Amino acid sequence: GNSVTQMEGPVTLSEEAFLTINCTYTATGYPSLFWYVQYPGEGLQLLLKATKADDKGSNKGFEATYRKETTSFHLEKGSVQVSDSAVYFCGIIIQGAQKLVFGQGTRLTINP
């Protein structure tokens, strides 16, 4: 079946630290990969995406590269800010499938 595994949280960092949140997937087809962010009291917002191998998605200083050989899509940011505190979800959509699949979410807290 299709599944997504994210790095366990919570993750707490100081401002300007380097961030990595790991995400790996298993898929029966060729997925598109996503990172979503959820701020307190809100729904999920798309942060970035990649639709084919070696694509790099980027937005707001965050980056993730579609690694087909390792079935991974790790989220990185070089210098985090307090405003990046949120819950981050890795997700996949399989072409032709009916469902999108998410990881369990990683809560990130950035301290000043």
Add this chain to the structure above:
Amino acid sequence: EADIYQTPRYLVIGTGKKITLECSQTMGHDKMYWYQQDPGMELHLIHYSYGVNSTEKGDLSSESTVSRIRTEHFPLTLESARPSHTSQYLCASSDRVHEAFFGQGTRLTVV
């Protein structure tokens, strides 16, 4: 900007009441989803639809029901609310392999 809307944003209701959570999208997406999000953050798919008059149960068993009479509308109904239904409910839509768009969610409290 996402064109998917959920109402109400917050709802406090007594045990035994019937409730309907509304979800509407204006993007013409065929696929729509309902997720239940527990306090530990994890998203549990409870219902999905890939078009008008088609609905399927998701990965998490739920006492709620859904309908899809129009492409843009995907309401979720609880016939008799219980405290165990207290949660955040998120609606989403997507078009094939494109990104999913989420509503802001409905936070339901059953007292």
